[in-house]
Amino acid sequence: MSAPLQTATDARTGKGQHDENFPVASHLIHPRNRGAILAFYNYVRAGDDVADHTGLSPERKIEMLDALADALTGKGGSDPSVEPLKRELAAHGQPPTHALELLDAFRMDARKSRYADWDELIHYCRYSAMPVGRFVLDVHGEDPARVYPTSDAICAALQVLNHLQDCGKDFRNLDRVYIPLDVMRKHGADVSMLGADRASPQLRAVIRELAERTLVLLEEGAPLPNRIDDFRLSLEIAAIHRLAVVLTKGLLTRDPLSEKVHHGKAAFALTALGGIAATLVRRPFRSRAPRPAAAGAGR
Incomplete structure (x- = not known):
């Protein structure tokens, strides 16, 4: 029996921006902004992988998504999927609002x-x-x-x-x-x-x-x-x-x-x-x- 998943990083599927149906921060985007967009994508990808994981109960998915939110806002522990986005948000003077709203969508997926x-x-x-x-x-x-x-x-x-x-x-x-x-x-x-x-x-x-x-x-x-x-x-x-x-x-x-x-x-x-x-x-x-x-x- 495999060990239980502890963090969102443990639930990652390996899917990345090159696997998406549409471009994610292509080289048309100026380099000064690509890092922030890719960090945002990787954070969101971690949440999406949790929501779509077939081995997790809805309740466990919600717990892991809540932990991702807490890590981003500083209310909880860290996660490797979170730190790059925290740095980019600080560098660009941006709040975590949009990333947290996407976690709300993944909570919907867990329940609905x-x-x-x-x-x-x-x-x-x-x-x-x-x-x-x-x-x-x-x-x-x-x-x-x-x-x-x-x-x-x-x-x-x-x-x-x-x-x-x-x-x-x-x-x-x-x-x-x-x-x-x-x-x-x-x-x-x-x-x-x-x-x-x-x-x-x-x-x-x-x-x-x-x-x-x-x-x-x-x-x-x-x-x-x-x-x-x-x-x-x-x-x-x-x-x-x-x-x-x-x-x-x-x-x-x-x-x-x-x-x-x-x-x-x-x-x-x-x-x-x-x-x-x-x-x-x-x-x-x-x-x-x-x-x-x-x-x-x-x-």
Whole structure:
């Protein structure tokens, strides 16, 4: 029998930023900010691995997530996944707000496995996805009032897109279903269909409807790159947005249970470059000195 897991680090799966569906702090991001984003990612990854660990009870997951939060805020012991982020937050004058909100999402994952409707799913995205975009924007010193709403829309869309792509795997491995149950009922689908090798016509209709709703979110977020002062960050977000649009449109016709939705590396790069090129056409290069983020931004 294996030893019980003591810390979040013990639950790590080995998955890193290069395994994610979308770029995490690519080299478009200025080196002065990449360290903070990667430290944030690694902290969040530790919490996600706890929430998805099949050998832990919901109660033990909550305890470990609480310990991660306490380590970050100084209320508890340390953890190797925490110290780099603590240093970066101090260096950038940032509070731990966004990281702690993501832990709230992982607590939801520990307790909840079904979502009644779209509003419940977007509420989950408020904690599981939107804090990521907000943290990146705050580290770059962007104005929350100007950029948060469109960033929130893109982040929610990315989260729903990932849920749709992984719907079969999430159901089989974790008995977790993010697809709203009311949309399933509307099209005559049921949860058990997610365990099949191929999506039924009813489930395909569900996925199409949710993909269409996701495209609406991406349209709401489309102005974001032009609202960002940091030129390099605007290109990063433009690339991610273009990738998300292409992949979401693919779900209008593709079956995530039997077909690979993501493109190969070459097509992935070309699509990202298309987003970058479009942004370059819309806005000339604007150089500015780095603006330190205000302490307490994002509270």
